[in-house]
Amino acid sequence: MSQSNSRPHLTDADLTLEGRVATLTFDRHDVRNALTGTALVDDILAVAEWVNACDDVSVLVMTGAGSAFSAGGNVKDMASRGGDFAGDVAEVSARYRRGIQRIPLALAEVEVPIIAAVNGPAIGAGFDLANMADIRIASARAKFGETFLNLGIIPGDGGAWFMQRLIGYQRAFELTLSGRVIDAEEAREYGIVLEVTEPEALMERVGELAGRIAAQPPKATRLTKRLMKMGQRTELKDFLDLCAVFQGMCHNEPEHLEAVNAMLEKMAK
Numbered sequence: 001m002s003q004s005n006s007r008p009h010l011t012d013a014d015l016t017l018e019g020r021v022a023t024l025t026f027d028r029h030d031v032r033n034a035l036t037g038t039a040l041v042d043d044i045l046a047v048a049e050w051v052n053a054c055d056d057v058s059v060l061v062m063t064g065a066g067s068a069f070s071a072g073g074n075v076k077d078m079a080s081r082g083g084d085f086a087g088d089v090a091e092v093s094a095r096y097r098r099g100i101q102r103i104p105l106a107l108a109e110v111e112v113p114i115i116a117a118v119n120g121p122a123i124g125a126g127f128d129l130a131n132m133a134d135i136r137i138a139s140a141r142a143k144f145g146e147t148f149l150n151l152g153i154i155p156g157d158g159g160a161w162f163m164q165r166l167i168g169y170q171r172a173f174e175l176t177l178s179g180r181v182i183d184a185e186e187a188r189e190y191g192i193v194l195e196v197t198e199p200e201a202l203m204e205r206v207g208e209l210a211g212r213i214a215a216q217p218p219k220a221t222r223l224t225k226r227l228m229k230m231g232q233r234t235e236l237k238d239f240l241d242l243c244a245v246f247q248g249m250c251h252n253e254p255e256h257l258e259a260v261n262a263m264l265e266k267m268a269k
Contacts, residue, residue: 008046011039029066037074063117070126128159145181
């Protein structure tokens with residue numbers, strides 16, 4: 001096995017790879033998969049790096065074990081001013097930058113589509129983590145809350161940046177400033193999640209969607225995600241220039257001719 005295919009050692013999560021779909025399962029259900037006070041930040045970062053280096057992966061699925069997707073920050077540590085929340089302004093600031101803030105930066109660089117299978121509550125930083133994915137499918141048991149202000153803090157992991165780009169400034173402002181928790185159906189109405197399933201059907205539905213994407217030509221899939229992301233921040237003329245270069249790359253890949261020939265064979269039947 002090549003070094004790029006060697007799976008990372010994870011402490012608080014499980015990682016599987018089947019049919020080009022990698023599934024990262026947060027496995028600290030004892031603390032509702034909190035991102036602080038656990039090794040989940042390091043686990044997510046390790047998987048993000050591995051996915052980009054492993055040509056056998058076309059889709060990354062993130063989900064949680066137990067009742068929650070992620071409860072975000074550990075409130076008990078906040079109450080005691082311990083763990084990630086100990087120290088003066090400079091110490092807390094440095095710990096955010098060196099800790100949880102590495103997640104949005106790492107996930108923004110993941111080259112394959114990311115699907116969040118939101119199995120239960122996604123609260124605070126857990127909500128923001130789900131919003132860093134490209135697609136969210138939720139169980140009917142899922143709940144979502146940008147609850148930072150309820151605790152007298154701000155979304156320190158980038159949540160205020162992600163949500164307004166996902167659902168617009170006004171709706172994101174209301175959810176963030178009110179701190180209210182919404183159910184999966186309301187989240188679907190707002191465009192936060194794409195679909196809502198029954199709890200027992202969540203992973204099957206996510207598997208169907210992930211499998212459909214993973215069946216696409218893998219190099220073109222990675223380039224397409226790069227284009228989609230760059231289209232959010234690039235002027236049209238520059239974007240079209242980039243499309244031309246990426247298209248030239250695709251036309252010279254063996255997977256392109258394989259896909260074209262498969263289409264011609266299907267049309268001939």
